[in-house]
Amino acid sequence: MWSSPETPLSIGEVLNQLRGDFPDVSISKLRFLESEGLVEPSRTPSGYRKYTRADVARLRYVLAAQRDHYLPLRVIREQLAAIDRGETLAGTPVLVAVPPASTESPAAVPAAADERVDRADLLARTGVSEEILVDLEKHGIVAPEDGGLYAPDAVEVLTVAGALSEYGVTARHLRAYRVAADREVGLFTQLIAPLARGTGPAARDRAAETVRELSGLTGRLHAALVRVGLGQTLR
Numbered sequence: 001m002w003s004s005p006e007t008p009l010s011i012g013e014v015l016n017q018l019r020g021d022f023p024d025v026s027i028s029k030l031r032f033l034e035s036e037g038l039v040e041p042s043r044t045p046s047g048y049r050k051y052t053r054a055d056v057a058r059l060r061y062v063l064a065a066q067r068d069h070y071l072p073l074r075v076i077r078e079q080l081a082a083i084d085r086g087e088t089l090a091g092t093p094v095l096v097a098v099p100p101a102s103t104e105s106p107a108a109v110p111a112a113a114d115e116r117v118d119r120a121d122l123l124a125r126t127g128v129s130e131e132i133l134v135d136l137e138k139h140g141i142v143a144p145e146d147g148g149l150y151a152p153d154a155v156e157v158l159t160v161a162g163a164l165s166e167y168g169v170t171a172r173h174l175r176a177y178r179v180a181a182d183r184e185v186g187l188f189t190q191l192i193a194p195l196a197r198g199t200g201p202a203a204r205d206r207a208a209e210t211v212r213e214l215s216g217l218t219g220r221l222h223a224a225l226v227r228v229g230l231g232q233t234l235r
Contacts, residue, residue: 008041008042008050008051008052009050009051009052009053009055009056010048010049010050010051011027011030011031011041011048011049011051012027013051014030014051014055014056014059015027015030017056018056018059018060018063021060021063021064022063022067025063028201028204028205029205030059031201031202031205032201032202032205032206032209033059033062034049035202035205036073036077037077038058038059038062038073038076038077038080039051039055039058039059039062040055041055058080061076061080062076062080065079066212066216070213070216070217070219070220072213073209073213115152116145116147116149116150116151116152117149117150117152117154117155118148118149118150119133119144119148119150122150122154122155122158123158125155126155126158126159126162127159127162128158128159128161128162129162132158132161132162132165132171133158135170135171136157136158136161136171136174138171139171139172139174139175139178140175140178141157141161141171141174141175141177141178142154142157142158142161161174184218188211188214188215191210191214192207192210192211192214195207195210
């Protein structure tokens with residue numbers, strides 16, 4: 001399934017192909033997925049990585065599985081091994097690299113994982129009003145870092161807050177989420193401390209990957225608990 005006679009691609013070319021659907025992907029991320037055995041690009045005599053289009057399809061599978069289904073790398077590795085053996089994954093959804101579903105709210109222009117944005121850029125990317133941003137800052141939901149720039153995830157926070165405001169959810173209501181997130185940060189910090197103490201990019205990537213998986217799991221848990229709590233009302 002993964003074989004392909006196409007001309008090999010450099011890691012930079014692969015990154016350019018993937019970023020349209022996965023803005024947060026980086027060279028460090030691609031190297032990490034290789035170190036985890038999820039893709040095995042060939043090497044030139046000089047040591048440069050060369051990816052086939054089959055390798056790129058494999059990477060898209062991995063990235064989509066993480067983004068859309070919150071699957072841990074262990075499960076994704078098992079799925080890929082089954083596909084390599086020609087097995088059909090019963091009950092497993094087909095994972096394809098597609099953009100997140102659009103809504104009636106303005107689509108945010110995401111920032112790269114290491115990109116900080118200024119206030120004007122933050123508002124332009126999200127389409128959210130200055131009034132909403134001021135209210136979110138007043139209640140501690142979002143705030144600039146030192147130097148007045150905002151972290152990349154501030155784009156997502158402001159976009160979601162803007163969408164929620166259309167339902168009458170204000171920054172005051174979101175304060176509880178801020179408190180819950182801070183508690184989660186404390187829990188996750190304890191869990192990833194052994195990984196974070198490692199040195200080198202691989203250790204940092206592994207810690208970041210663990211945080212991503214934990215965030216996905218707790219997000220699913222939160223959504224399930226809300227559905228349970230509203231079950232009678234929904235029925």
